[in-house]
Amino acid sequence: MKNILVATDFSSEAHHAFEVAVQLARHTGGQLTLLHVLETIEDSGGGFSTVGSPVGEDSINQIFAIKLIEATKRRLNALAAESLRLAPEVPVHETVEMARAGEGILAAIKRHAIDLVVVGARGHGAMEHFFVSSTAERLIRLAPCPVLTVKHPHAAYEVKHVVFPSDFSAEAEGALDGLRAVRAAFPEATLHLLHVAADSDGHVAEQQMRAFAQQHQLGECETTEVDARRTSAGIEDYAKQIGADLVVIPTHVRSGLSRFLQTSIAETVATHAFPPVLTYHFADA
Structure with missing residues (x-):
């Protein structure tokens, strides 16, 4: 960056x-x-x-x-x-x-x-x-x-809280380069791993999220799951609730992947969530 x-x-x-x-x-x-x-x-x-x-x-x-x-x-x-x-x-x-x-x-x-x-x-x-x-x-x-x-003024912009929404599946494992770059740039920031249970999706155990963070050497993280009618709304509400400074959302052009990787989710959050939103593409391994 x-x-x-x-x-x-x-x-x-x-x-x-x-x-x-x-x-x-x-x-x-x-x-x-x-x-x-x-x-x-x-x-x-x-x-x-x-x-x-x-x-x-x-x-x-x-x-x-x-x-x-x-x-x-x-x-x-x-x-x-x-x-x-x-x-x-x-x-x-x-x-x-x-x-x-x-x-x-x-x-x-x-x-x-x-x-x-x-x-x-x-x-x-x-x-x-x-x-x-x-x-x-x-x-x-x-x-x-x-x-x-x-979207909003940030006269004294500091990145102290970063939100990374995911389903922590195997598909998400290939989408971490951008998040690692953010972690390297802001090593003191608290990383919040977020799962949004929407559209009757199954829940993700906290243990699974922590195992994901440990496997990929993401450091100390906060792990949270929220219920929402729409994934984008759940991300936006959680980011506002914790006073997030940055939301990080990877996307993939190929259809059929996790909804957390769909470009439409990134577009909606990027144009509606209060904090700045960082989006990036990732390729298949």
């Missing part, structure tokens, strides 16, 4: 994500890349810009595009200056992508060899900026690196 991309649309949620990213970079000795994506027009040559102005090929619209890029760079410069005040030891880079929001972020991840992308997110229904839930969900499904979604 050292080469961190902060994708911003300059909304309040994006600024919350920026603040968390600065603190993470300072904690891990990492660096930041600040990204804004300017939405492009359709291939047909007509359409509207991100701010709703008509775009074409004449000189007036070319001037408008140049002014928009210049304004964007000034706003990124302001964020970089704020980062310098908050954490002067953290290197900061700035970049602008001309693309659709999701594609632009994915392109920047590849171009800059990013190992963590941090984005602001809202719940469904807010449509003012491009960081509505659909963009965060797209990144969760497609980003090749972990995605951290942030």
Whole structure:
């Protein structure tokens, strides 16, 4: 979690994500890349810009595009200056992508060899900026690196309580690399292993959870099982109850696996739970 991309649309949620990213970079000795994506027009040559102005090929619209890029760079410069005040030891880079929001972020991840992308997110229904839930969900499904979604301000962000929901099955054993990275970055944090019994699922014994932690050398853990109508709701409620600072959810694109590894669960928790949520993909062994 050292080469961190902060994708911003300059909304309040994006600024919350920026603040968390600065603190993470300072904690891990990492660096930041600040990204804004300017939405492009359709291939047909007509359409509207991100701010709703008509775009074409004449000189007036070319001037408008140049002014928009210049304004964007000034706003990124302001964020970089704020980062310098908050954490002067953290290197900061700035970049602008001309693309659709999701594609632009994915392109920047590849171009800059990013190992963590941090984005602001809202719940469904807010449509003012491009960081509505659909963009965060797209990144969760497609980003090749972990995605951290942030929804609320965390001016003094410290990771003291980490929640890892799972069914602690054999399938879950291949999904621990991301959790181990979190444990390495925050060795003093308390890890909460959580099982949510939903949809008439069977229960998981505390002994099974502790055996799982011992087998995979996860260190000292708290183990909890809760009942809930939906898995995502159980995760969200428990994270709020203990004042969690981070929820870690691995996902797998292959269907038929444990529901705890389904992308839909990660997307829902990432856009609804109060604390930041870290999602990542894992491959079959």
